[in-house]
Amino acid sequence: MEAIRHHDHRYYVLDAPEIADHEYDALFRELEGLERDHPELVTPDSPTRRVGGAVAEGFPEVRHEAPMLSLQSIQDETELREFTDRMEREIGRDDLDYCLEPKFDGLSVELVYEDGRFVRGATRGNGTIGEDITANLRTIRSLPLRLAGDETPRRLAVRGEAVLPVADFGRMNESLERAGKDTFKNPRNAAAGSLRQLDPAVAAARPLALYAYDILVWDDGEHAAPGTQSGVLRTLAGFGFRVAAAPRGNGEEEAGRQAVWWEVGRGPDQVLAYHRLLIAGRDRFAVELDGAVVKLDRIADQEELGERSRNPRWAVAFKFPPGQAKTALLGIDVQVGRTGKLTPVARLDPVLVSGVTVSRATLHNEGMVRSLDAGPGDRVRIQRAGDVIPQVVEVVSRTREEGAAPWSMPSGCPECGRPVLAEGANHFCSGGWSCPAQRKARLVHFVGKGGMEIETLGDELVELLVECGFVRSPADLYRLTREKLLAVPAQPAGRPFDPAGAAALVRRLGAARKVPLRRVLVALGLPGVGPTRAEAMARDFDLTALRAHSERLADEEPAGRADEALKALASPGKRALLEDLVDAGVVEGAPGGCRREESFRWAPDALAAAIARLAEKNALDLPRLSEAIAADLTKAGRVERPADLFRLTAADLLALPERRRRPFAEKSAANLLRELEESRTVRLDRFLFALGIPHVGQHVARVLAARYGSLEGLAAANREALLEVHEIGEQVADAVIGFFSDEANRRELEDLANLGVAPAWEATGESTLSGLRIVLTGTLAGLTREEAGELIERHGGRVVSSVSSRTSLLVAGERAGSKLEKARGLGVVVGGEEELRRLAAGDVTLDELAAAETGTGDGT
Numbered sequence: 001m002e003a004i005r006h007h008d009h010r011y012y013v014l015d016a017p018e019i020a021d022h023e024y025d026a027l028f029r030e031l032e033g034l035e036r037d038h039p040e041l042v043t044p045d046s047p048t049r050r051v052g053g054a055v056a057e058g059f060p061e062v063r064h065e066a067p068m069l070s071l072q073s074i075q076d077e078t079e080l081r082e083f084t085d086r087m088e089r090e091i092g093r094d095d096l097d098y099c100l101e102p103k104f105d106g107l108s109v110e111l112v113y114e115d116g117r118f119v120r121g122a123t124r125g126n127g128t129i130g131e132d133i134t135a136n137l138r139t140i141r142s143l144p145l146r147l148a149g150d151e152t153p154r155r156l157a158v159r160g161e162a163v164l165p166v167a168d169f170g171r172m173n174e175s176l177e178r179a180g181k182d183t184f185k186n187p188r189n190a191a192a193g194s195l196r197q198l199d200p201a202v203a204a205a206r207p208l209a210l211y212a213y214d215i216l217v218w219d220d221g222e223h224a225a226p227g228t229q230s231g232v233l234r235t236l237a238g239f240g241f242r243v244a245a246a247p248r249g250n251g252e253e254e255a256g257r258q259a260v261w262w263e264v265g266r267g268p269d270q271v272l273a274y275h276r277l278l279i280a281g282r283d284r285f286a287v288e289l290d291g292a293v294v295k296l297d298r299i300a301d302q303e304e305l306g307e308r309s310r311n312p313r314w315a316v317a318f319k320f321p322p323g324q325a326k327t328a329l330l331g332i333d334v335q336v337g338r339t340g341k342l343t344p345v346a347r348l349d350p351v352l353v354s355g356v357t358v359s360r361a362t363l364h365n366e367g368m369v370r371s372l373d374a375g376p377g378d379r380v381r382i383q384r385a386g387d388v389i390p391q392v393v394e395v396v397s398r399t400r401e402e403g404a405a406p407w408s409m410p411s412g413c414p415e416c417g418r419p420v421l422a423e424g425a426n427h428f429c430s431g432g433w434s435c436p437a438q439r440k441a442r443l444v445h446f447v448g449k450g451g452m453e454i455e456t457l458g459d460e461l462v463e464l465l466v467e468c469g470f471v472r473s474p475a476d477l478y479r480l481t482r483e484k485l486l487a488v489p490a491q492p493a494g495r496p497f498d499p500a501g502a503a504a505l506v507r508r509l510g511a512a513r514k515v516p517l518r519r520v521l522v523a524l525g526l527p528g529v530g531p532t533r534a535e536a537m538a539r540d541f542d543l544t545a546l547r548a549h550s551e552r553l554a555d556e557e558p559a560g561r562a563d564e565a566l567k568a569l570a571s572p573g574k575r576a577l578l579e580d581l582v583d584a585g586v587v588e589g590a591p592g593g594c595r596r597e598e599s600f601r602w603a604p605d606a607l608a609a610a611i612a613r614l615a616e617k618n619a620l621d622l623p624r625l626s627e628a629i630a631a632d633l634t635k636a637g638r639v640e641r642p643a644d645l646f647r648l649t650a651a652d653l654l655a656l657p658e659r660r661r662r663p664f665a666e667k668s669a670a671n672l673l674r675e676l677e678e679s680r681t682v683r684l685d686r687f688l689f690a691l692g693i694p695h696v697g698q699h700v701a702r703v704l705a706a707r708y709g710s711l712e713g714l715a716a717a718n719r720e721a722l723l724e725v726h727e728i729g730e731q732v733a734d735a736v737i738g739f740f741s742d743e744a745n746r747r748e749l750e751d752l753a754n755l756g757v758a759p760a761w762e763a764t765g766e767s768t769l770s771g772l773r774i775v776l777t778g779t780l781a782g783l784t785r786e787e788a789g790e791l792i793e794r795h796g797g798r799v800v801s802s803v804s805s806r807t808s809l810l811v812a813g814e815r816a817g818s819k820l821e822k823a824r825g826l827g828v829v830v831g832g833e834e835e836l837r838r839l840a841a842g843d844v845t846l847d848e849l850a851a852a853e854t855g856t857g858d859g860t
Ligand code: IVH
Pocket: 069, 070, 071, 101, 102, 103, 104, 105, 106, 107, 108, 161, 213, 214, 293, 312, 315, 317
């Protein structure tokens, strides 16, 4: 086992195997044999156990060991210098080292090890809670199931990126295409899609790799965690993880594609040089990168700076410059958003930009179109950076006539025809809820994430409900009934085949030659004949014997189950099917093309069912050839008998009509109604956010909910009172007042209330922590970071990441470190979870806490 682990590491992590593949296979088989003979010796981290365990039923949620933060992005040299200046200012030194790493474009995962063994792995999820994908992660060969070395911590959580190497991505898409399956847009989607497969065997077949780059938790009494980020990378490599290659010059160049590397650089100039080198090498790397990550190297410095709104303040993602391309501007459409804002959108001749096909790009507003002087027919340069919406950068050549009028916003909304009003640089539709585009967008927001969170209702379903006139406002959602939902008409669901899928099926049909008799027997659908029975029959008879036997039985009463199956074979339908397959040359051991004159005429339904059976996995295994498709083929007159299948062309498949599907069936309707029912008691802040009041984001919604505690309370607040609330400025105050003084909005809220929608706020939600800046550190026994943060915000407090003289309270848990020292040094009040709860409950005041602290002389 040790030997296999060693060779796995050489092969999958270091890319430097020491033994030939067949030698490795022999070792592996030896271990398998040993484990078979001595099952008591099998350990869960054995190399033979990479794919194992049952197929998961969805993925359970897991709470991360520590929050998985994300990174703030910077784009250029100026922003980089701002970052390094800030680091120098705040740390108070100008000789700071940065750990410079490639930014892998994959799926971020957390890997937990206990006593050196891999016990759990999860997706990042929302940073606090992710999905448990342990079984799939185990299949990644560069993920150590057991940490190497003797000095491994008792408990370790590692963060890394699961990626699909570019070359494997290409190969995988080709084979998906051959199998007639959907392909992936880019390697990142492919990696994410593979890890979210419910069947670990599928994930195992995908050549994923894992690069580790961070230690989230290091828990050990004996060994100390590394003190620098570069030390973290070295330690991870020592544990057997694949990390970006150690500093350059280590000869990590492979034939063809180059490994990416990390290094330590001092000051902004070395960071810039690293960034430039990565860009220059970008296309030659084995994995997709989308930038460099710049991290302060010393962990103590990192801790001093802390984090802000889910981003560390000591690191940035220095993105690569956006990819650009030139194409034709076909036209300018106008889109209406949730707030009624009109956005001109360029309709483009589709073009590939850094791996993604772009056919639309935003033009922001009328002023932008005018300053570009863009119009239909022009050639334009577009760019896309990361996941942001592609933009039009400039016009490269104009085809329009001299003096043609510049493009301008329509005076009526393109969706509802109501007047368009200019407001600053932007234009707005004045239709409000009566404009279908605004209505749809507002409803999508209402049911979306952070709002009512009705998961059954995706954007398309909301739009459909609006289009069929069932839903015009949020209240209508609560008037939906099962009958209404089932009455939503069937919708076009696309054509069954795209060119790749059609070509793949035709190829597979062409390759269906010399199919073993046992599979043909399954394909015939004889009573009681599954794969096992078919196998036995094929062992006992050849084709000629089968035919003879079945004809002999045709007129007799069957004596047993085997006879019954054979007798069925004598029925005209089964016989016709068998002879047809023989005729098409499909059956092993029977020359095709000797059609006996047949008088059997297939009824369309029976033919479709027969074809579907034929296509099954244990029969001819033709994925995609479903009964519905078979029915379409017979209806279109393309297939009149089974043998016709093998003469199909891709054109026949592409000509099949578009499908239609009902969006709601019994089950989905019931799910939606249940979700709506449950949402009636939504939390007040989520409801306020769902209403889409301008400038009221999730945080502001929480502040308002904490201050007012009820919808009525907020509705009754006047401008002055609102302005007194910590963090509420004029913009928000005006928007809130505007919202509640609008007659239509008031009616809508009344409607919702009458339908039983009663947003609630916990009674304890008084603003007991209003105005307090609270820092959390260490592990709290009864609250996660997220829960503590929510408790604080719910009571009007603010969570800040670093301790300063402006900090009101430090809540310290177990293993609190430098923040606790700093707080003591600055005389900041320090308490534990208990103190936080009492403060929030209004049982004590901050002053009382401070007095108690000095009184006892004990900080915690
Ligand atoms: S460090 C607190 N290092 O980029 C540190 N992230 O935009 C947070 N990523 O979600 C992350 N390569 O999935 C770090 N070398 C690297 C990375 C990396 C890729 C991803 C990561 C994160 C995203 C942030």
